[in-house]
Amino acid sequence: MDRKEFFRQSFIGLAVLGTTAGIAQCLGGCSSSTAPANVDFTLDLSASENAVLRTVGGFLRTNGVIVACVAQDTYIAVQSSCTHEGATLSWQQNNNRFHCPEHGATFSRSGAVTNGPARDKLVSYTTTLNGTMLRVTS
Numbered sequence: 078m079d080r081k082e083f084f085r086q087s088f089i090g091l092a093v094l095g096t097t098a099g100i101a102q103c104l105g106g107c108s109s110s111t112a113p114a115n116v117d118f119t120l121d122l123s124a125s126e127n128a129v130l131r132t133v134g135g136f137l138r139t140n141g142v143i144v145a146c147v148a149q150d151t152y153i154a155v156q157s158s159c160t161h162e163g164a165t166l167s168w169q170q171n172n173n174r175f176h177c178p179e180h181g182a183t184f185s186r187s188g189a190v191t192n193g194p195a196r197d198k199l200v201s202y203t204t205t206l207n208g209t210m211l212r213v214t215s
């Protein structure tokens with residue numbers, strides 16, 4: 078093996094090692110989602126595009142946040158991407174939880190992990206209802 082071939086083989090070996098280490102890390106529960114920061118937006122609940130939030134159990138995703146109506150005039154909001162590998166979450170009113178369809182992680186109303194493989198909690202946001210205007214803030 079000449080010098081050039083040696084370096085080529087070494088480079089390939091290192092690349093394989095790096096990839097393997099990355100996969101092993103993710104099998105342990107890598108976190109690839111990013112929660113939005115400095116959130117501040119308002120939803121007009123009288124608008125047709127937000128009508129789903131007028132029903133208990135209804136939810137929508139916007140600005141990287143999932144907003145759910147959990148009771149009459151009561152709303153919660155957390156980041157919409159799973160902390161495991163970033164899949165998009167849904168709200169399950171009957172189970173009182175956020176659910177990730179990708180690998181089955183679940184989160185409480187406040188975003189705490191209630192079932193893995195996710196290990197990190199969701200970032201939650203403050204919701205303030207004023208008439209029909211629902212403000213969501215960090």
Ligand code: FES
Pocket residue numbers: 159160161162163164177178179180181182193194195
């Ligand atoms: S992406 Fe794996 S549990 Fe959500």
